[in-house]
Amino acid sequence: MMGVAAAVVGVRAAAPVSAGWADLAYSFGGGKNIVNVALVDIRAWDTMGEISVLIAAATGVASLIFIRRRTGAPPRIPVDVYAAEPDARDDDPSNDDRPLGPRAWLLAGRTLPPENRSIILEVTVRLLFHTAIIVSLYLLFAGHNRPGGGFAGGLVVGLALIGRYLAGGRYELGEALPVDAGVVLGLGLMIAVGTGVVGLVLGGEVLQSVIWQWSLPVFGEVKLVTSLFFDIGVYLVVVGLLLDVLRSLGAEVDRQRIEADQL
Amino acid sequence: MSVNVVLIVAVGVLFGTGVYLLMERSLTRVLLGFVLVGNGVNLLILHMGGPAGEAPIIADGVAASEMNDPLPQALILTAIVITFGVTAFILAMIYRSWRLAHGDLVVDDVDDRRVASGAGSPEEADGEVEAQPADTEFEGLR
Numbered sequence: 001m002m003g004v005a006a007a008v009v010g011v012r013a014a015a016p017v018s019a020g021w022a023d024l025a026y027s028f029g030g031g032k033n034i035v036n037v038a039l040v041d042i043r044a045w046d047t048m049g050e051i052s053v054l055i056a057a058a059t060g061v062a063s064l065i066f067i068r069r070r071t072g073a074p075p076r077i078p079v080d081v082y083a084a085e086p087d088a089r090d091d092d093p094s095n096d097d098r099p100l101g102p103r104a105w106l107l108a109g110r111t112l113p114p115e116n117r118s119i120i121l122e123v124t125v126r127l128l129f130h131t132a133i134i135v136s137l138y139l140l141f142a143g144h145n146r147p148g149g150g151f152a153g154g155l156v157v158g159l160a161l162i163g164r165y166l167a168g169g170r171y172e173l174g175e176a177l178p179v180d181a182g183v184v185l186g187l188g189l190m191i192a193v194g195t196g197v198v199g200l201v202l203g204g205e206v207l208q209s210v211i212w213q214w215s216l217p218v219f220g221e222v223k224l225v226t227s228l229f230f231d232i233g234v235y236l237v238v239v240g241l242l243l244d245v246l247r248s249l250g251a252e253v254d255r256q257r258i259e260a261d262q263l
Numbered sequence: 264m265s266v267n268v269v270l271i272v273a274v275g276v277l278f279g280t281g282v283y284l285l286m287e288r289s290l291t292r293v294l295l296g297f298v299l300v301g302n303g304v305n306l307l308i309l310h311m312g313g314p315a316g317e318a319p320i321i322a323d324g325v326a327a328s329e330m331n332d333p334l335p336q337a338l339i340l341t342a343i344v345i346t347f348g349v350t351a352f353i354l355a356m357i358y359r360s361w362r363l364a365h366g367d368l369v370v371d372d373v374d375d376r377r378v379a380s381g382a383g384s385p386e387e388a389d390g391e392v393e394a395q396p397a398d399t400e401f402e403g404l405r
Contacts, residue, residue: 001278
């Protein structure tokens with residue numbers, strides 16, 4: 001392989017196919033980040049196939065881990081956890097319907113055995129989680145012109161969720177994102193495919209993108225490229241994949257281990 | 264023409280160790296080998312893209328000819344995500360294999376060998392099906 005790697009640099013005879021991409025990306029794709037425009041516009045079919053593979057892999061993982069049923073949201077905190085610990089409630093009696101008072105850093109921290117908890121990790125995750133979500137949304141929307149994009153944004157959300165799971169255990173995952181991973185995956189693919197179909201219905205090519213420009217009173221000149229919706233679909237698929245992997249290889253494996261310990 | 268020796272050596276090491284691990288019987292080592300080979304392929308694609316240049320983002324003062332080739336970067340981005348998905352799938356396979364058989368070794372398929380050598384179907388040969396190990400989770404389901 002080292003020989004191949006050394007030889008491959010010198011043997012290029014034809015001009016690279018991407019030679020004109022810099023102009024195409026801005027005039028047709030409407031974005032300045034050529035790699036991102038390539039992913040969501042120039043080579044959109046490639047990305048479409050890729051997210052299909054991701055959904056197949058996520059479904060395969062869930063099918064291998066879950067024995068009987070694999071749909072549904074991650075588990076929420078069981079009610080009896082609070083009933084067993086009355087001091088978990090806030091002192092104010094008007095807050096009795098709220099399971100935990102504002103003193104808790106993570107909602108599901110009390111479901112863990114005390115020796116498995118780390119207050120430093122819980123505080124750090126609590127402080128970083130919302131920042132990470134904002135950063136991921138910024139990456140998603142800025143990706144067309146600056147570094148970022150649907151993949152990077154989705155992975156940042158996934159990292160935030162992994163932090164919540166590591167610090168708070170399997171119930172924290174359900175509290176962080178109480179939706180079925182399959183719904184997120186399906187929604188993402190639906191948006192991505194819908195973007196392609198709309199182009200076809202309106203008389204263009206499949207996955208063709210349109211640049212809209214108008215001026216708003218506060219924001220000034222606003223430019224919207226329809227391939228952003230395709231990128232949002234990719235973003236949702238990546239978030240769904242990470243959530244599916246976490247709830248299968250994380251939460252469900254934990255549950256099966258605890259179940260096996262009790263036998 | 265200059266060649267980046269560090270990248271070439273890294274590709275070689277990743278491929279060498281990765282292929283060695285892929286040849287193992289244990290699925291966990293196969294997984295590690297798969298990850299190493301996947302990263303080696305990504306580095307190879309990056310290396311094939313030509314010499315390093317400016318980031319392929321259109322900005323004032325950067326000509327298109329100075330930019331790095333954007334196509335390999337897009338391909339690598341796709342490959343990384345696919346590698347992640349496949350890695351998660353192999354991990355799930357290892358876990359399932361551990362739950363069912365308490366091991367992750369890929370053993371020779373004896374029946375397959377017998378069929379390949381032309382000795383007839385396995386049912387004719389040994390007449391009975393081996394009992395499942397008793398300590399699997401299917402015990403209660405049967």
